[in-house]
Amino acid sequence: MNEDEEDMRRVPIISWTTEGKVWIDPKDELEYDIQQGAPARRYPTSVIMCYQEPLIRLAIKRFHARRADRLLGSDFYEFVHRGIRIGIIRSGVGAPMAALILEWLIVRGVKRVINAGIAGSLQYKGINPGDLVLCTKAVRNEGTSYHYQRPSKYSYPSKSILKRIESVLREQEIPYHKGPTISIDGPYQYTIKECMRLRKEGVLTSDMEASAIFAVAKFREVKAAAIFTISDLATKDFEWNPQFHSEGLTIGFGNLFKVCVEALAI
Numbered sequence: 109m110n111e112d113e114e115d116m117r118r119v120p121i122i123s124w125t126t127e128g129k130v131w132i133d134p135k136d137e138l139e140y141d142i143q144q145g146a147p148a149r150r151y152p153t154s155v156i157m158c159y160q161e162p163l164i165r166l167a168i169k170r171f172h173a174r175r176a177d178r179l180l181g182s183d184f185y186e187f188v189h190r191g192i193r194i195g196i197i198r199s200g201v202g203a204p205m206a207a208l209i210l211e212w213l214i215v216r217g218v219k220r221v222i223n224a225g226i227a228g229s230l231q232y233k234g235i236n237p238g239d240l241v242l243c244t245k246a247v248r249n250e251g252t253s254y255h256y257q258r259p260s261k262y263s264y265p266s267k268s269i270l271k272r273i274e275s276v277l278r279e280q281e282i283p284y285h286k287g288p289t290i291s292i293d294g295p296y297q298y299t300i301k302e303c304m305r306l307r308k309e310g311v312l313t314s315d316m317e318a319s320a321i322f323a324v325a326k327f328r329e330v331k332a333a334a335i336f337t338i339s340d341l342a343t344k345d346f347e348w349n350p351q352f353h354s355e356g357l358t359i360g361f362g363n364l365f366k367v368c369v370e371a372l373a374i
């Protein structure tokens with residue numbers, strides 16, 4: 109029994125199938141929208157998906173990003189860097205909404221996505237507010253990914269984008285951590301016991317979207333990766349230490365945005 113099979117004992121969702129024609133296809137939905145008068149817009153092939161307003165403000169301030177469209181209630185912006193068109197959109201929080209946004213982006217021609225946002229640290233040694241964490245894999249503790257991939261413990265980012273992001277981090281001499289995250293639908297239901305187990309396994313962060321983003325991207329044969337900045341910490345005994353308004357996080361947003369832009373501007 110391999111690791112994924114063994115850990116399936118802890119995965120509650122076991123239903124998965126892609127047999128037969130789907131009821132609603134994103135291509136049919138796009139065609140319907142165009143018939144109803146929506147413009148047949150040409151999207152950039154590279155997009156930053158984010159969840160916090162500071163990253164949108166940085167795109168507007170640094171690159172004069174302009175609003176180009178609106179998807180599922182979220183404004184989609186475009187800007188140009190090094191001659192490359194790049195999109196950025198602030199999705200609603202959580203795996204289901206992020207997956208819907210990603211599906212809409214893919215059917216409009218997007219091929220490369222970096223999932224960027226805040227994450228909580230499950231470790232307590234050497235991690236500070238605003239530190240960057242490059243995600244190497246994501247524990248699938250949300251429900252959305254199971255509609256796209258067979259049950260398993262992890263979903264994985266694109267190796268090529270992961271490598272490109274790491275190259276940028278080194279070129280820019282930005283310190284970073286590297287390791288797994290756990291993506292969860294119910295962050296208020298973490299128990300200390302579960303957090304301790306995850307810490308011992310070497311899971312660095314907790315987020316809500318990465319594992320679903322990776323699963324959708326793999327299913328649709330596009331490339332996706334994730335990088336976070338640390339917004340809240342855990343002490344040795346798992347007391348919660350929020351740092352949402354810290355100077356470190358403000359610096360972290362700046363570094364996060366810079367890395368995403370440089371990684372996609374090729």
